[in-house]
């Protein structure tokens with residue numbers, strides 16, 4: 001199994017190209033099941049989760065072809081992928097596939113809307129919390145679906161004439177349930193109004209793509225999204241938006257290691273709250289024509305308190321990385337997680353590097369230390385694992401991160417992007 005070896009102490013200098021967003025690419029790919037025409041997605045990142053979803057969509061009958069395309073002197077490969085689901089050959093998403101990646105549960109929306117039925121395995125728990133699917137079930141039922149849970153599967157059936165537009169207010173903000181209800185409602189009879197909808201940029205990107213396919217969606221990016229149902233959707237060509245979590249992760253890596261780096265092909269407006277926290281921690285951040293420049297020279301890292309929240313708040317997917325940064329701050333910071341109940345598994349691993357962190361309920365108190373020392377550590381989930389890389393960049397000596405398959409789910413060519421900026425990071429295959 002691969003491991004990542006980091007020798008800390010180097011500053012970062014150079015350019016890091018930011019990939020297309022994993023969490024936008026996944027729902028966009030799933031949206032291709034809504035049409036018998038071809039959906040072409042550009043800037044699709046090459047990640048384990050994307051490959052897994054390609055297998056899942058293939059199981060439903062999608063024909064998928066990939067064009068590799070070299071971008072910017074070999075630094076990053078953005079791929080263009082064509083999805084054509086002329087016929088849906090199966091409306092069942094089996095446990096073996098869904099259990100590997102929670103987002104694959106989202107096929108329930110397009111399958112139900114287009115085929116009138118779907119049988120999708122419950123995704124089960126995961127390392128960061130229980131993550132139930134009650135909001136999906138309640139929301140689809142509001143559109144008229146009959147839903148039964150049996151033998152670990154959700155069996156959903158639409159009324160004879162198809163799903164029916166309705167008003168549904170999410171009792172809690174959910175990115176995935178917003179994606180699914182929005183997709184399902186595009187082909188419903190009549191108008192659907194979703195209240196307390198997620199406002200994440202990935203929701204906006206999905207709505208933009210669905211509209212290019214002929215859907216009639218408005219209000220995306222606000223908490224009320226309106227979807228006027230249409231009879232059918234066509235193909236389209238859409239470019240996946242930049243990965244704001246990857247952007248924030250590298251910004252924090254530079255804030256941690258020091259240096260001067262341009263994050264290219266990204267947009268500051270996708271992560272204002274996180275960038276503000278990094279600024280308060282002592283880094284200088286400015287916008288360039290094609291992205292963001294981040295500099296930290298000499299100044300120490302200041303302690304900053306954060307609380308995760310749905311967009312536009314501080315993203316839970318950057319919480320672990322920010323904690324990594326705060327381990328070296330000059331004081332005490334508090335990090336509060338409000339989205340997932342068990343997203344602190346990196347705490348024990350950061351402690352192995354010498355971090356001083358204590359947990360009380362959903363808040364971590366981080367007492368900055370003047371030095372971290374490299375050690376073997378274990379990745380526990382995608383974002384937790386990259387927080388260990390960030391800490392390793394500033395630790396003395398060697399940090400060896402095992403279970404890096406977590407990293408490969410969401411960070412494209414991480415070791416290459418960091419190495420090009422002067423970091424000592426390498427993949428070790430056993």
Ligand code: EPZ
Nearest residue numbers: 023103131132133134135136173174175176317339340382
């Ligand atoms: C998306 O997950 C992201 N995944 C997550 O990123 C991200 O952490 C999360 O949104 C929050 O921003 C993808 O986009 C593929 P939610 P999702 O539904 O949609 C609860 C990463 O590292 N909830 O917004 O699954 C849920 O348990 C991943 O890239 C219910 O209670 O998250 C959580 O507490 C990790 N019932 C909260 O809502 C439901 O039916 C928000 O979850 C659905 C969700």
